[in-house]
Amino acid sequence: MRFDVAAYKLRTPQSVQEALAWMAAEPGALRPLAGGTDLMVLLAAGKLPGGQFVNLWPLRELRTIEVTSDSVTLGALTTYSDVQAHPVLQQEFPMLVEAARQTGGWAIQNRGTLGGNIGNASPAADSPPALLCYDAELELRSAQGSRWLPYHGFHTGYRQTLLRPDEIIARLRLPRRRGQRLHCYRKVGPRQAQAISKVCFAGCADLEDGRLVSVRIALGGVAPTVVRCPETEHILAAATSPAALDEAAARASLSRQMAPIDDIRSTARYRRRVAENLLGQFVAVLRLHPGWATP
Ligand SMILES: Cc1cc2nc3c(=O)[nH]c(=O)nc-3n(C[C@H](O)[C@H](O)[C@H](O)COP(=O)(O)OP(=O)(O)OC[C@H]3O[C@@H](n4cnc5c(N)ncnc54)[C@H](O)[C@@H]3O)c2cc1C
Known part of the structure; x- marks a missing residue:
């Protein structure tokens, strides 16, 4: 499939703050790009509208997994390979690990992210059912600040979400259960x-x-x-x-x-x-x- 490269502009920020400032300055004009495993398929199929993309992939602060006594918090750039390798996720959230194991092949697992899976909002995606069962919460972040909301209810219709045009999915939080x-x-x-x-x-x-x-x-x-x-x-x-x-x-x-x-x-x-x-x-x-x- 042929496409006009000039119709696409990829901007790489130095920090999450910078990315959010760009998105605040032009709401709806910049679309997040994480691993690109959904967006590149659309591009190759000639179905990706031209425009500006904000390259989140280099932002390491979005690729962390923090464990506290109450919860596990995953940055939106956490990949399927990261999920599979994490001992607390293996032990306490095996359905998410299994979803990651069954997503695509190794290349997709090394590059595809949880934030992208949620942001893509496909009803057939593999991690959302596990995240719903584990009562995941999402942190949506904009230049104005951040808000946490339950993942349940985030998808409001086919490919529709509660994400505002100036926001990104920053983190997901999974409450831990000891019993x-x-x-x-x-x-x-x-x-x-x-x-x-x-x-x-x-x-x-x-x-x-x-x-x-x-x-x-x-x-x-x-x-x-x-x-x-x-x-x-x-x-x-x-x-x-x-x-x-x-x-x-x-x-x-x-x-x-x-x-x-x-x-x-x-x-x-x-x-x-x-x-x-x-x-x-x-x-x-x-x-x-x-x-x-x-x-
Ligand atoms: C060969 C192949 C096999 C696949 N197999 C599976 C499978 O088995 N199961 C499955 O569920 N999926 C599968 N996928 C789809 C894809 O790999 C996943 O949906 C992946 O998690 C997307 O993550 P990404 O980081 O690559 O998203 P991207 O392509 O970068 O983005 C996807 C969408 O989410 C938005 N987005 C990305 N990150 C954020 C963020 N932090 N905040 C807000 N919006 C964001 C983007 O703007 C875009 O609309 C497959 C894809 C390919 C090419």
Whole structure:
């Protein structure tokens, strides 16, 4: 595909502050570029509108992982390789690590960023379901300051977000949980590697004294945005034993919480069926857990 290079201007700031000052001076005129793994595909396809881009990639202050007793905070430039290599993420946030492991191939994992995955706002992206289940929060930063907001609700419609034109995603915060947590992440695509999801499922459950205290389920690829499934979560979380879980699972359809479509990757019918099957796998993980309290 041919494109006119002169239509694109890439500006490289010395600091986040400088990048934000440029964006404040011309709101909406500068588009962030992080790893470029989504933007370059659009460019090559002739689908990237010309204009100015602000090159975030060299800004090391956006590529940090800070661990405190309460949370893990990841800079927006954290790559999939960074995620996979981090011991606390491996231990406590395995669904995010699994999403990173299943994203693209090594080149994409070395270059693609979490901030880019969120900013790109694809409903079929692989890290958002895990981030939703882990109650991630986002720091959006502009020249005026920063604001933290829950990731849940950030995507307001197909490819729509709460990000203002003068803001960047600066960091993501994951609250840590000390108690027992079960995790189940599944990506279903046309093949094992280098494939965009047809359906992506993340589910986790917190246990205390052998009882479920909360269940979280998020799906990608089945609606205009990634979605949480509160109705199903509520039904499953009320189960007090494996037998009760089986009974709850029989009532816990995802169907009202999805709005899948037919597109080039799959059909709505297939996506519905697969999502329900993945829910069944999650329920099996919960049911087979040996730590249920004896009645
Ligand atoms: C071969 C290939 C395979 C892929 N496989 C997968 C896959 O399996 N799963 C998957 O989910 N994705 C996949 N992707 C898509 C892509 O790699 C990811 O979405 C990646 O996380 C994008 O990050 P990036 O830093 O490269 O984003 P960029 O391309 O730099 O930016 C993407 C979008 O986000 C915006 N943006 C970037 N950073 C910020 C920020 N800090 N603040 C605000 N806006 C920002 C940009 O303006 C742009 O709109 C694949 C891409 C390719 C080319």
